[in-house]
Amino acid sequence: MPRLKLIQCGVGGWGAGWAKQRVPESPDFELVAIVDVSPKALAEAADAIGIPTERRFGSLEAALDRVTADAVFTVTPPAVHVEHARLAFSRGLHLLTEKPIADTLENAKLMVKLAAESGRQLAVSQNYRFRPAALTLRRLIAESALGPLGHGHLDFYIAADFTGTFRQTMQYPLLVDMAIHHLDLIRSITGLNIAKVTAVSFNPTWSWYEHDCGLKMTLELDGGIPFSYSGDWSARGRFTGWDGDWRLQCEKGDLAWRDGKLSLGRSGTWCKDLAIEEIAIQPPRFGEYSFVLHNFAEAIRSGTPAETSGSDNLYSFAAVMAGVRSVKEGRGVRVAELLGSC
16 A cells, blocks of 8 residues: 655654654655754754755745645644644645644644544544553453452653753643643543543742643543542652553552553452562554554545544543643633533
């Protein structure tokens, strides 16, 4: 099957990894042009992968005027995504965005609306969903391996120094830019949407961020199931992995995800007879980034929305935005308040 033609916007920083390695390795896409507002980033990426001068552009509009393509991939700050959506869909191209889908929920809803009106696919790169451990955990919960899920908790502690990037100055960097991965994972693994969010954010005295990079959050999933979240993006000392440390408490035991490993714990009453069993993780057919691209490609070819479609991702992003509103207003916020009729 011929590869689909892709234009990538944003090839510096995180985008460099996509342009130099992940997209070229994909069996589904051919990178036909790259776009960046930085001439230096544009030249470095283009020289590394052999993109000729005539297919290097300072704007997406210029690229669309000169290059024939099937889709656009935007690895740019969230505020840029809605404009790239307008341009791509108006020219009949499909769009894949990095997370978060947009800078505001209004723009995210607009992007979903524009995709539907144009009959084109909109997908979001929520690659954490496709990590082998996450896929295995999702299966175990779906199979009720330890009985029904009662509640859950996730810890995320990493010292991430994004000095000089948009994350250093953005509001609520952990909640908006990182917790979107974790809230999307919670939805994916449990098979439940997030119904209500109560959040408190803060900025530790030693933080190098301009705004709050610490977060305490209580979530209510569909059916009233509670799930708690604790994180700090300037954490010192012991740290978690990027996935976080998980505990899913079920009727007959618990499922834990730590350091890339899964385990199952069973015990009797009064903490007696504890038995812990490591769970084998079956590698999927694709790596997580190839999975993102493959799901997007299959959506384009079949006309069926990707697992991480824009319309599905609204439920993850709206949960994040409910957290922002909760922080600002000091109350629990129901996600339905933000989603309306979506």
